[in-house]
Amino acid sequence: MIEATGLRKSFRVGRGRGATTVDAVRGVDFAVRRGEIVGFLGPNGAGKSTTLRMLATLIRPSGGAATIAGVDLLRSPAQVRRRIGFVAQASGTYDDSTARRDLVLQARMHGLSKSVAQELAVGAIRAFQLDEFADRKIKTYSGGQRRRLDVALGVIHSPRVMFLDEPTAGLDPPSRVRMWQEVRRLREEGMTIFLTTHYLDEADSLCDRISIIDAGRIVAEGTPSDLKREISGDVVAIDFAATDVADGAAGDLPAATKLLAEAPYVHAAEPVDGTLRLYVDSAATAIPQIMRALYDRGIEPGAIEARRPSLDDVFLAKTGRSLAE
Amino acid sequence: MKLVRDTWLIFQQEVGLMVRNPVMVAFSLAQPITYLILFAPFLKVVMVDRGASSYADAYRIYVPGLFVAMGLFGGLFAGYGLLSALRAGIIDRCRVTPVSRTGLLLGRALMHVCLNVVQAVVVTLVALPFGLRVHLANLLVSYALLSVMVLLSTSISYDIALLVRNENSLGVLVNTVGQPVSLLAGVLIPLVLAPMWIQRVAVWNPFAWATDGMRALFAGQITQTVVWQGALIMSGLAAASLFWSSHLFNRDVS
Numbered sequence A: 001m002i003e004a005t006g007l008r009k010s011f012r013v014g015r016g017r018g019a020t021t022v023d024a025v026r027g028v029d030f031a032v033r034r035g036e037i038v039g040f041l042g043p044n045g046a047g048k049s050t051t052l053r054m055l056a057t058l059i060r061p062s063g064g065a066a067t068i069a070g071v072d073l074l075r076s077p078a079q080v081r082r083r084i085g086f087v088a089q090a091s092g093t094y095d096d097s098t099a100r101r102d103l104v105l106q107a108r109m110h111g112l113s114k115s116v117a118q119e120l121a122v123g124a125i126r127a128f129q130l131d132e133f134a135d136r137k138i139k140t141y142s143g144g145q146r147r148r149l150d151v152a153l154g155v156i157h158s159p160r161v162m163f164l165d166e167p168t169a170g171l172d173p174p175s176r177v178r179m180w181q182e183v184r185r186l187r188e189e190g191m192t193i194f195l196t197t198h199y200l201d202e203a204d205s206l207c208d209r210i211s212i213i214d215a216g217r218i219v220a221e222g223t224p225s226d227l228k229r230e231i232s233g234d235v236v237a238i239d240f241a242a243t244d245v246a247d248g249a250a251g252d253l254p255a256a257t258k259l260l261a262e263a264p265y266v267h268a269a270e271p272v273d274g275t276l277r278l279y280v281d282s283a284a285t286a287i288p289q290i291m292r293a294l295y296d297r298g299i300e301p302g303a304i305e306a307r308r309p310s311l312d313d314v315f316l317a318k319t320g321r322s323l324a325e
Numbered sequence B: 001m002k003l004v005r006d007t008w009l010i011f012q013q014e015v016g017l018m019v020r021n022p023v024m025v026a027f028s029l030a031q032p033i034t035y036l037i038l039f040a041p042f043l044k045v046v047m048v049d050r051g052a053s054s055y056a057d058a059y060r061i062y063v064p065g066l067f068v069a070m071g072l073f074g075g076l077f078a079g080y081g082l083l084s085a086l087r088a089g090i091i092d093r094c095r096v097t098p099v100s101r102t103g104l105l106l107g108r109a110l111m112h113v114c115l116n117v118v119q120a121v122v123v124t125l126v127a128l129p130f131g132l133r134v135h136l137a138n139l140l141v142s143y144a145l146l147s148v149m150v151l152l153s154t155s156i157s158y159d160i161a162l163l164v165r166n167e168n169s170l171g172v173l174v175n176t177v178g179q180p181v182s183l184l185a186g187v188l189i190p191l192v193l194a195p196m197w198i199q200r201v202a203v204w205n206p207f208a209w210a211t212d213g214m215r216a217l218f219a220g221q222i223t224q225t226v227v228w229q230g231a232l233i234m235s236g237l238a239a240a241s242l243f244w245s246s247h248l249f250n251r252d253v254s
């Protein structure tokens, strides 16, 4: 449904001699099959929105090619617009309008007649549970209500391909779960969904496949479980910032990192804000060895935890940084 | 055809939003009515040996000037609305749909035309008790001329907004351009009272032609050449400026 090869975008910023270029997206390749939910996972500034805006015909790629629902993005952007829906990262609604008015306008902008547009608006209000506030000014909506409206606007014409830029940014956990259900429902209605997120749990539980993007490049790609399987073994996380530890524990982090990174039973040691993540074959056999090594040095760890690798561990392994807040 | 439909669609939406904000519309009338009541009487005094012997004469000279001032400034600030719609992502949301992109711009511009004509009607009605008398046909032609003028000033504002892309620069530019253009069009005090060099400069000011045309209409001289000259100059410039703003708008933003 979506196929992109070598898609690039660089922005020129400034004028005259002071002008520089920002390489926002440096050549990404990916493919999304019919009926899939595929996510771009990446930190701020990774190039997620820029990629989506290129695919949604809002900005022209500096290079590369893409086809969406069988249509060439560069050659026939107008045809692409008939086949897609797009929900931007920042909502694009009139403050003084109402959900119903904007829904009708949106359907009519897709070329539908007034009566059809009104029917679709009624359906969307029901499907996205907007009834309670559909005729109130949009500026009075809560963040979650507004986001539901944004998605309702994007899908009002039942597009074949849906682009969602951070559909759950700024929502509380229950609203996020509800939004995930909406997205799954859209897929069941036959849409192919391409979304961006910087939430690990969202990528993990909502997406069939994910591409991890960092600094404009895709650094890993696959199903969440395949990606996690790439990190074989277990993760042992030692917390040096725990509050019940004697003063100075946080200062032990560099020493512990250095010590354990050299231990034969540790594949990799990565400090991530106050905790030390150790990648080992088996937590059960490694933990006693780790404890002994630390005690021998007089280092007293706070909490110690063993777990299966998460997407964040994948992210850390691929980029050297963590996505978790 | 699609352009007409989409322009109408956006126009309806914009007018709908404007109507939902009647306080704003009322406020936008405060300034013209203040000038109408507190400034026009000065003209009677200043123009006394130029054929303005009564209040009726003063209003016949001042109201067309006020129309030009409204048409000029009413449109010049339209760029703010466009910038806020761009910033709010409304334009992006529309541009992802197959809606005509020129229609997005034209529908908005026509909303300003509509608003200004409504204001002009209110101004006309307020001026009637002060003695303003004008032929209905001439009045309607003057509204048409005003509409073209608003299209021109609105699209100039869009041009500037799309080039500078920030409200502060837009405000500064609009004021530095708008003030001299309106004074050199004789909207407050007719150019016949101006020194020779100002009159020579004003020949190059398209809005001065429009003002002359507008005044001729109110004087009942619809057949004067300056009427169609003013209309032609305004229409030509409006078409050129609209063409350019739709070019700026349609090209790759951001």
Ligand SMILES: Nc1ncnc2c1ncn2[C@@H]1O[C@H](COP(=O)(O)OP(=O)(O)OP(=O)(O)O)[C@@H](O)[C@H]1O
Pocket (backbone or CB within 6 Å): A011, A012, A013, A022, A023, A024, A025, A042, A043, A044, A045, A046, A047, A048, A049, A050, A051, A089, A198, B254
């Ligand atoms: N119009 C623009 N002009 C210049 N630089 C831009 C422009 N748009 C984006 N960028 C830059 O491109 C890079 C990628 O931005 P993008 O918005 O795609 O990131 P993102 O992955 O969506 O981040 P976030 O999670 O914060 O939304 C950033 O460095 C950004 O500053």
Ligand SMILES: [Mg+2]
Pocket (backbone or CB within 6 Å): A048, A049, A050, A089, A165
């Ligand atoms: Mg983004």
